[in-house]
Amino acid sequence: MELMYWWILPVAAAAAAGAGWLVFRKGNRENARRRPVANADRLTALPEYQAALRRYRRWLGVAALAASALAASAAIAVARPVELTTIRPVQHNRDIVLCLDASGSMSSADARVVEVFTELAADFDGERIGLTIFDSSAVQVFPLTDDYSYVQEQLTMAKDAFNGEAGTSGFLDGTWNGRGSSLIGDGLASCVESFPAADGTAHDGPPRDESPRSRSVVLATDNFLSGDPIFTLDQAGDLAQERDVRVYALNPGDFDYGTAAGQPGALLRAAAEATGGAYYPLDSPDAVAGIVRDVQATEAAAIQGAPRAVVSDRPDLPLTVALLSGFVLAGASWRLRP
Amino acid sequence: MTSLLQRVRSKMSIFAHRKARGMLDGEYGSVFRGRSLDFDDLRAYIPGDEVRDIDWKASARHGSPLIKRYVAVRRQTLMLIADTGRNMAAESRDGEPKKDIAVMALGVMGYLAHRHGDVVGLVCGDAHGSRTLPAKAGVAHLERLLQEVDSGTSLGSGPSRLQEQLHHVARTVKGRKLLFVVTDELAEDPGLEQLLRRLRAQHEILWLTIRDAELAGGGAADSFSVADASPLLDRIARSPAVAAAYATATAERESGRHAMLRSVGISEGHVANSHDVMTELFALLERHRRAG
Numbered sequence: 238m239e240l241m242y243w244w245i246l247p248v249a250a251a252a253a254a255g256a257g258w259l260v261f262r263k264g265n266r267e268n269a270r271r272r273p274v275a276n277a278d279r280l281t282a283l284p285e286y287q288a289a290l291r292r293y294r295r296w297l298g299v300a301a302l303a304a305s306a307l308a309a310s311a312a313i314a315v316a317r318p319v320e321l322t323t324i325r326p327v328q329h330n331r332d333i334v335l336c337l338d339a340s341g342s343m344s345s346a347d348a349r350v351v352e353v354f355t356e357l358a359a360d361f362d363g364e365r366i367g368l369t370i371f372d373s374s375a376v377q378v379f380p381l382t383d384d385y386s387y388v389q390e391q392l393t394m395a396k397d398a399f400n401g402e403a404g405t406s407g408f409l410d411g412t413w414n415g416r417g418s419s420l421i422g423d424g425l426a427s428c429v430e431s432f433p434a435a436d437g438t439a440h441d442g443p444p445r446d447e448s449p450r451s452r453s454v455v456l457a458t459d460n461f462l463s464g465d466p467i468f469t470l471d472q473a474g475d476l477a478q479e480r481d482v483r484v485y486a487l488n489p490g491d492f493d494y495g496t497a498a499g500q501p502g503a504l505l506r507a508a509a510e511a512t513g514g515a516y517y518p519l520d521s522p523d524a525v526a527g528i529v530r531d532v533q534a535t536e537a538a539a540i541q542g543a544p545r546a547v548v549s550d551r552p553d554l555p556l557t558v559a560l561l562s563g564f565v566l567a568g569a570s571w572r573l574r575p
Numbered sequence: 576m577t578s579l580l581q582r583v584r585s586k587m588s589i590f591a592h593r594k595a596r597g598m599l600d601g602e603y604g605s606v607f608r609g610r611s612l613d614f615d616d617l618r619a620y621i622p623g624d625e626v627r628d629i630d631w632k633a634s635a636r637h638g639s640p641l642i643k644r645y646v647a648v649r650r651q652t653l654m655l656i657a658d659t660g661r662n663m664a665a666e667s668r669d670g671e672p673k674k675d676i677a678v679m680a681l682g683v684m685g686y687l688a689h690r691h692g693d694v695v696g697l698v699c700g701d702a703h704g705s706r707t708l709p710a711k712a713g714v715a716h717l718e719r720l721l722q723e724v725d726s727g728t729s730l731g732s733g734p735s736r737l738q739e740q741l742h743h744v745a746r747t748v749k750g751r752k753l754l755f756v757v758t759d760e761l762a763e764d765p766g767l768e769q770l771l772r773r774l775r776a777q778h779e780i781l782w783l784t785i786r787d788a789e790l791a792g793g794g795a796a797d798s799f800s801v802a803d804a805s806p807l808l809d810r811i812a813r814s815p816a817v818a819a820a821y822a823t824a825t826a827e828r829e830s831g832r833h834a835m836l837r838s839v840g841i842s843e844g845h846v847a848n849s850h851d852v853m854t855e856l857f858a859l860l861e862r863h864r865r866a867g
Contacts, residue, residue: 277800
């Protein structure tokens with residue numbers, strides 16, 4: 238807590254001292270307009286007078302205290318108490334595409350990913366999110382958008398579909414066209430393609446002068462490829478790297494044997510890390526939440542702005558004190574009215 | 576400088592319009608006039624003269640009341656006893672300085688004495704000491720006495736303490752005198768009562784009390800104590816509880832003083848402003864004559 242105009246305080250103190258001097262200077266000259274009376278002790282010695290005098294002095298003390306508290310707190314409020322903090326502002330200019338393998342083995346992990354993003358989307362402010370599901374072919378459920386109510390609605394539907402609830406089977410339509418299953422390279426490529434072009438040509442109208450948005454793909458797959466994809470995983474990873482998209486891979490079925498590079502988990506790890514993302518093997522669907530938040534934090538940290546000093550006014554305490562002492566002063570003045 | 580005595584005499588002449596001034600003279604004469612047994616002559620009756628001084632046979636022959644006069648009437652001495660402490664510089668109940676009322680009362684009494692050919696002296700002072708101005712005749716001397724009281728009383732004077740002056744009189748004044756005491760509302764106290772008893776045994780005493788200002792109740796205004804210049808809080812003084820307590824205390828003090836003076840045998844008069852001085856003095860003299 239600091240005072241922005243600290244020099245107000247000595248000025249206010251000097252003003253208060255001057256006012257006090259003016260008021261108390263001529264204590265004796267006051268008697269000029271009073272009448273002289275004799276035997277005043279016959280009045281002042283009365284116990285009733287003494288009691289009334291004590292009461293009067295008590296209220297006078299209260300009034301003096303309240304007045305000085307009011308003056309002091311008002312002076313402090315005028316001196317503008319501020320809190321200086323250094324913050325690293327988090328910029329909410331991220332684009333996230335959820336890229337979910339819709340094969341049957343992935344449904345519980347997908348449901349968790351969607352659920353977590355449903356919760357996260359509630360706190361989003363400026364982020365854009367998109368959802369693409371793929372099996373043998375990729376379907377864009379919704380493109381990058383910041384219409385969060387729509388996002389919530391779609392994510393809830395997706396969760397219900399992944400949980401296999403009745404009446405939701407149509408959600409996964411179009412992801413299976415018989416050419417194989419879990420064509421991961423194709424799915425990832427579709428997801429990467431759903432970002433607008435980095436040079437802004439995808440925008441209508443003149444290119445906007447805005448800070449570049451970070452791009453990430455949350456890819457949930459077990460990397461059990463069956464079929465013949467157009468893009469291999471490596472090619473899709475290269476595409477992502479080219480487009481400056483980080484891939485965070487979640488693998489609920491990491492059944493690698495040993496550390497050989499040809500295992501599906503190891504391949505996925507290599508592809509993800511090549512893009513600057515990360516790879517998380519999942520032990521249970523419940524671990525998804527922690528991982529997604531981890532990814533979010535990493536992403537946020539990656540695009541933090543420069544540290545900035547923030548000056549925030551904190552007048553509430555002195556103003557509260559001023560208000561209260563004002564009330565007390567009003568009450569005391571009412572008691573002391575002539 | 577306007578003469579204080581001039582003021583007193585003009586006040587007395589105004590009073591004369593309402594009551595015959597001679598009446599006041601008669602009152603004074605019957606109270607203070609010393610009597611000898613040697614008959615001198617007769618003079619016409621003045622209202623206020625003692626009825627027992629009327630020579631009934633001579634009056635019957637003459638057709639109008641005649642008063643017996645005696646020769647070798649002792650020249651009386653009137654001692655004015657005044658408090659010139661700072662209490663007397665304070666205001667009276669009706670807002671006049673008490674000093675002015677005291678000067679008026681002393682002047683009237685002194686002038687009456689002067690007209691009867693008596694000599695007038697003064698004892699005045701405050702707690703720090705008393706001054707005596709010896710008894711002499713003449714208006715110039717009377718004027719000097721009044722000036723002494725008038726200029727000797729101010730807010731810078733010492734605290735008031737009439738006992739000091741009374742002690743001084745008891746110590747220094749020889750012979751039987753007429754004492755005229757002008758002071759404010761004294762409180763009864765055993766020492767004072769004893770002192771007054773001692774003085775009363777030797778002298779004739781008239782007592783005039785000048786009313787103090789009301790300190791409490793509705794009449795209380797912004798005021799300060801002459802004792803220490805400290806202001807009185809009139810908002811407290813006006814509060815009913817304090818006013819009631821003060822009124823009770825004042826009434827007790829009053830009755831205590833009355834009882835003391837009565838038991839000693841001193842006639843007391845009260846006055847709150849200088850207009851009432853004549854009436855009150857007349858009543859006081861009348862009362863004293865009756866008390867005999």
